[in-house]
Amino acid sequence: MGETIVIKCGGSVLSELSPSFFESLQLYAREKKIVIVHGGGPEIGQMLKKLCVPTEFVNGLRKTTKDVLEVAEMILAGKVNKQLVGILQQYGLSAVGVSGVDAHLLEATAIDFHTLGYVGEVKNVNCAFLETLLRDGYIPVIAPIGADELGQTYNINADTVAGAVAKALNAQQLLFVTDVPGILQDGVVVEQTTVDDIERMIATGVITGGMIPKVKAAVAALEKLGEVMIVSGKTPFYANGKLYGTSIWKEVEVY
Numbered sequence: 001m002g003e004t005i006v007i008k009c010g011g012s013v014l015s016e017l018s019p020s021f022f023e024s025l026q027l028y029a030r031e032k033k034i035v036i037v038h039g040g041g042p043e044i045g046q047m048l049k050k051l052c053v054p055t056e057f058v059n060g061l062r063k064t065t066k067d068v069l070e071v072a073e074m075i076l077a078g079k080v081n082k083q084l085v086g087i088l089q090q091y092g093l094s095a096v097g098v099s100g101v102d103a104h105l106l107e108a109t110a111i112d113f114h115t116l117g118y119v120g121e122v123k124n125v126n127c128a129f130l131e132t133l134l135r136d137g138y139i140p141v142i143a144p145i146g147a148d149e150l151g152q153t154y155n156i157n158a159d160t161v162a163g164a165v166a167k168a169l170n171a172q173q174l175l176f177v178t179d180v181p182g183i184l185q186d187g188v189v190v191e192q193t194t195v196d197d198i199e200r201m202i203a204t205g206v207i208t209g210g211m212i213p214k215v216k217a218a219v220a221a222l223e224k225l226g227e228v229m230i231v232s233g234k235t236p237f238y239a240n241g242k243l244y245g246t247s248i249w250k251e252v253e254v255y
């Protein structure tokens with residue numbers, strides 16, 4: 001069996017993942033070991049609204065009070081994780097759903113408690129646990145909740161978790177599956193780009209909002225990985241041995 005691929009499924013597209021997306025995944029799973037990290041930001045937002053719990057974002061991260069943390073855990077580790085595992089199983093893929101709390105998978109600490117509350121960053125990934133699941137033929141499906149050594153849980157941005165897991169596993173590739181077919185510039189998909197280009201696109205306002213944590217996680221992961229891709233979950237992302245979307249490299253390849 002081949003190399004490990006980490007796939008992050010964004011909350012923006014979870015309810016719209018097309019049959020062709022799962023068919024691409026089936027093809028990919030024959031050749032690669034797959035780890036999935038999922039988001040669920042829009043669902044957390046909807047539940048917070050229903051429960052009249054205020055929510056605000058600071059630099060793309062959800063400020064997380066005790067009440068917000070409780071809802072994030074319910075939605076991510078409870079609802080979204082189990083729904084996604086259920087769908088993967090319908091497509092014949094052996095998925096096991098865990099949160100970062102299970103088996104100390106994601107050891108976390110607060111980024112900046114004063115500004116963000118219980119928002120975590122990843123300190124350590126239990127790779128041995130993931131490798132056990134992968135060796136037994138399972139696709140680990142990870143909800144982005146981590147815990148510290150005292151058992152305090154944290155809400156972690158799912159793009160950040162995907163980047164940290166890909167780096168820790170020395171993954172061959174990291175794929176961000178989202179609701180757009182890649183990084184768009186003037187409405188056109190940028191097929192290949194580099195870390196320098198990305199910094200320019202953030203500075204000039206081409207890349208904004210939820211695309212920012214994604215490209216930042218991509219840039220951090222590129223310290224160790226060769227390539228990060230951003231692809232759409234609404235259309236097939238893999239066919240004839242080729243991935244369709246934006247490919248991000250550390251620097252331009254010279255042929």
Ligand SMILES: Nc1ncnc2c1ncn2[C@@H]1O[C@H](COP(=O)(O)OP(=O)(O)O)[C@@H](O)[C@H]1O
Nearest residue numbers: 010011012178179180183184206207208210211
């Ligand atoms: N240059 C860009 N190209 C594509 N999408 C962009 C760009 N800049 C900002 N975005 C926004 O980023 C969104 C994807 O991020 P987000 O909503 O957080 O998705 P996810 O839940 O998949 O992480 C897109 O739907 C789009 O609105």
Ligand SMILES: CC(=O)N[C@@H](CCC(=O)OP(=O)(O)O)C(=O)O
Nearest residue numbers: 011039040041061062156157158
């Ligand atoms: C700290 C932080 O912002 N956590 C995110 C976790 C979910 C997430 O990242 O979901 P998407 O991938 O769908 O955006 C949140 O509370 O929305």
